[in-house]
Amino acid sequence: MRTVAVVGGGLIGTSIGMALAVRGTAVHVLDRDPVRQAEAAERCGGVAGPPRERADLAVLAVPPGQIARVLREQQIRGLARCYTDVGSAKESVQRAAVAAGCTLEYFVGGHPMAGSEQSGPHAARAExxxxxxxxxxxxxxTGAAALVAALDLVEACGARLVVMAAAEHDRAVALTSHAPHVVASALASALGGAPQEVVDLCGAGIRDTTRIAAGETGLWSDILGSNAGAVAAALEPLVDELTAAVAQLKQAAAASPGAPRPVLADLLDRGGEGRARIMTVQPTPSVRLPRPVASFV
Incomplete structure (x- = not known):
């Protein structure tokens, strides 16, 4: 790719721009906030504003609820030949894009599974x-041209390609990302109302558990609303686990003095097994799919 337009100068958009610039791609950054647009473009070593001619690819790095509108606007404008996004909800974006009258042949949904509780171009990293x-x-x-452009983007950023259906993606990220954010926020909220002498006792464990609760409220509210059904379905089993845990703990608390009180052993065992499984996942090198790519479209 010779030219890429990044729409949205936040953490993800700026990080993409930085990664592409390292590979020699000309990067143009568009953002409705002129200050952030200028900062993101400077971080990328790129240009603030659209290219004079159509870019090879436009990356829509805006919240999921805005993607369809921005896609339609930029397609009418003729910003790029092909388009992709980086939103963490896919089905709702597809439906909204259809309703908005977007040309879907030149668009493919995308979602890099990387980020930070920090936000803004200052937090961006090329790696x-x-x-x-x-x-x-x-x-x-999806047309072949759009898919090839998106594949080139994934490879240029050094990521590991995963191809999924939109609904499958939404269920997966609801369990691995969105529901955990709600849980972390609920836990951090409970601690937020505790007396200072209690908060002073917080150690590394609770800091790690609540780290993602520091994410930007506006963005995460949009994300959760855009994947609401899948997030609700992912939270229901967690609520059942916690309800059962509360019942066991109350029963243990009411037991006679001196009675043995081992509780929640099954949950703790399953939690340990789940943690071990998470920690055994090893990143693999970026995959380059052979062309032609028509089997995916």
Missing amino acids: LFVGRPWVLTPDRC
Whole structure:
């Protein structure tokens, strides 16, 4: 790719721009906030504003609820030949894009599974995506040109390609990302109302558990709303686990003095097994799919 337009100068958009600039791609950054646009462009060593001619690819790095509108606007404008996004919800974006009258042949959904509780261009890193999964969600409307451009983007950023259906992606990230954010926020909220002498006792464990609760409220509210059904489904089993845990703990608290009180052993065992499984996942090198790519579209 010779020219890429990044729409949205936040953490992800700027990190993409930085990664592409290292590879010699000309990067143009567009953002409705002129200050952030200028800062992101400077971080990328790119240009603030659109290219004079159509870019090879436009990356829509805006919240999921805005993607369809921005896609439609930029397609009418003729910003790029092909388009992809980096939103963490896919089905709702596809439906909104259809309703907005977007040309879906030149668009493929994407989601790099990398980020930070920090936000803004100042937190961006060119190596943010190296070895990380990057999901693409082509469907029967996706044209080969759009998919090839998105594949080039994934490879240029050093990410690991994963191809999924939109609904499958949304269920997966609801369990691995969105529901954990809600849980972390609920836990951090409970601690936020505690007396200072209690907060002073917080150690590394609670800091690690609540780290992601520091994410930007506006962005995460949009993300959760854009994947609401899948997030609710992912939270229901967790609520059942906690309800059962509360019942066991109350029963243990009411037991006679001196009675043995081992509780929640099954949950703790399963938690340990789940943690071990998470920690055994090893990043694999970026995968380059052979062309032609028509089997995915």
